[in-house]
Structures are given as structure tokens and as C-alpha cells.
Amino acid sequence: TQLLEQSPQFLSIQEGENLTVYCNSSSVFSSLQWYRQEPGEGPVLLVTVVTGGEVKKLKRLTFQFGDARKDSSLHITAAQPGDTGLYLCAGGSGSRLTFGEGTQLTVNP
Amino acid sequence: NAGVTQTPKFRILKIGQSMTLQCTQDMNHNYMYWYRQDPGMGLKLIYYSVGAGITDKGEVPNGYNVSRSTTEDFPLRLELAAPSQTSVYFCASSYLAGAGEQYFGPGTRLTVT
Numbered sequence: 001t002q003l004l005e006q007s008p009q010f011l012s013i014q015e016g017e018n019l020t021v022y023c024n025s026s027s028v029f030s031s032l033q034w035y036r037q038e039p040g041e042g043p044v045l046l047v048t049v050v051t052g053g054e055v056k057k058l059k060r061l062t063f064q065f066g067d068a069r070k071d072s073s074l075h076i077t078a079a080q081p082g083d084t085g086l087y088l089c090a091g092g093s094g095s096r097l098t099f100g101e102g103t104q105l106t107v108n109p
Numbered sequence: 110n111a112g113v114t115q116t117p118k119f120r121i122l123k124i125g126q127s128m129t130l131q132c133t134q135d136m137n138h139n140y141m142y143w144y145r146q147d148p149g150m151g152l153k154l155i156y157y158s159v160g161a162g163i164t165d166k167g168e169v170p171n172g173y174n175v176s177r178s179t180t181e182d183f184p185l186r187l188e189l190a191a192p193s194q195t196s197v198y199f200c201a202s203s204y205l206a207g208a209g210e211q212y213f214g215p216g217t218r219l220t221v222t
Binding site: 041096 | 142144151152153159167199206207214215216
């Protein structure tokens with residue numbers, strides 16, 4: 001069974017601070033996706049990374065896929081209250097995705 | 110396009126009752142998935158389908174059944190509901206397997222008492 005561990009599980013910060021969320025596994029994945037989920041809604045894709053060492057930037061969000069394709073990180077610069085939500089990483093293998101447990105981020109004004 | 114639609118949005122079941130959660134997508138995606146999400150947790154894969162007529166078990170299939178007679182529809186059947194099945198259920202579809210973006214429905218919140 002492939003497992004993805006996310007840390008931290010909960011994160012509460014002030015507006016303007018930087019933060020990093022980690023997603024780790026002992027398994028190799030063909031791709032790694034990050035989703036954001038708001039209360040009462042389904043997850044929405046933020047980014048997909050497929051190459052070991054790949055770095056992608058989406059405005060204030062920076063995503064990195066580990067060289068061995070077993071881990072990933074999400075860094076947010078100058079967090080804003082609108083960044084509040086549940087961040088989920090998901091590893092792709094075959095036809096399926098394996099999701100991590102999520103990081104609940106709260107950005108206080 | 111409506112994307113992925115799920116019905117009902119909320120449901121309360123008594124122990125031992127059965128029900129079907131409906132899922133429809135209008136994006137002509139071959140791949141469809143059912144997940145459950147317990148409070149404050151990630152998503153666990155229940156069943157998935159790679160095309161009409163083809164389904165396979167995920168991580169937590171016990172107590173559930175699925176069918177995929179058309180590309181658009183992927184209903185999830187709960188037989189003999191148990192309190193452990195209290196959860197939020199999400200249906201998703203994707204054009205590509207694995208690395209493909211999954212589009213999620215709004216979810217069905219199910220309570221079994």
C-alpha cells in the first residue's frame with residue numbers, strides 16, 4: 001500500500017508570513033499533484049509535477065517534486081486570508097491517485 | 110458544461126438501509142472515481158472505473174458496490190448501511206489516468222444512525 005504523509009497537519013499563521021507544507025512517501029510516484037479544498041466543496045487541482053527535481057510556480061505558490069519522486073513541498077510566500085483551506089497532495093500511480101491526509105491552513109488577517 | 114454532478118447533497122440513513130449515490134459527468138471522461146472523506150482527513154479511494162463496463166476496487170471497497178453502464182454515469186451503491194459509513198462522498202472524473210487532473214463533484218454528506 002502506498003502512503004503519503006503530510007506535515008504539518010494543522011498550520012495557523014498571520015497574513016504576510018511564509019510557510020512550507022511537506023508531502024513524503026517511501027514509494028515512488030509517476031506524478032504528484034496538489035489540490036486545495038474549501039469547506040463544503042470538492043478539491044480543486046493547483047498543480048501537477050511529473051519530473052524529479054521539477055519546480056513549478058503559481059503566483060505566490062512554489063511547488064517542488066523531489067529528485068527521487070517520493071516527496072514534494074508547497075511553499076507559500078506572503079500568505080493571505082484567501083489562502084485558507086485544506087491542502088492535499090496526491091501521488092499518481094497507474095490509473096489511481098493516493099491522497100495524503102491534508103494540511104489545514106488558516107491565515108489570520 | 111455542468112462538470113461532475115452528485116445527488117443527493119445530504120442524506121440520513123438508518124442502520125441496515127440501502128441507497129444509491131448518483132454521479133454524472135458531461136466531459137466525456139473515461140476515468141471515474143469514488144472517494145470518501147472523513148472529518149479533517151484526506152480522501153480514500155472506494156472504487157474506480159477506467160471506462161464503461163470496467164470497474165475495480167480501491168483502498169476501502171467493503172460495504173459498497175458500483176456499476177458503469179455508460180461513460181457519463183457512475184453510481185455508488187451502499188448495502189446495509191453502517192455507522193462506519195458516515196462520511197462525505199466525492200465522485201471525480203479525469204481525462205487521463207494517474208497524472209491527469211481529477212475534477213470533483215460537490216460531494217454527498219451521508220449520516221448513518
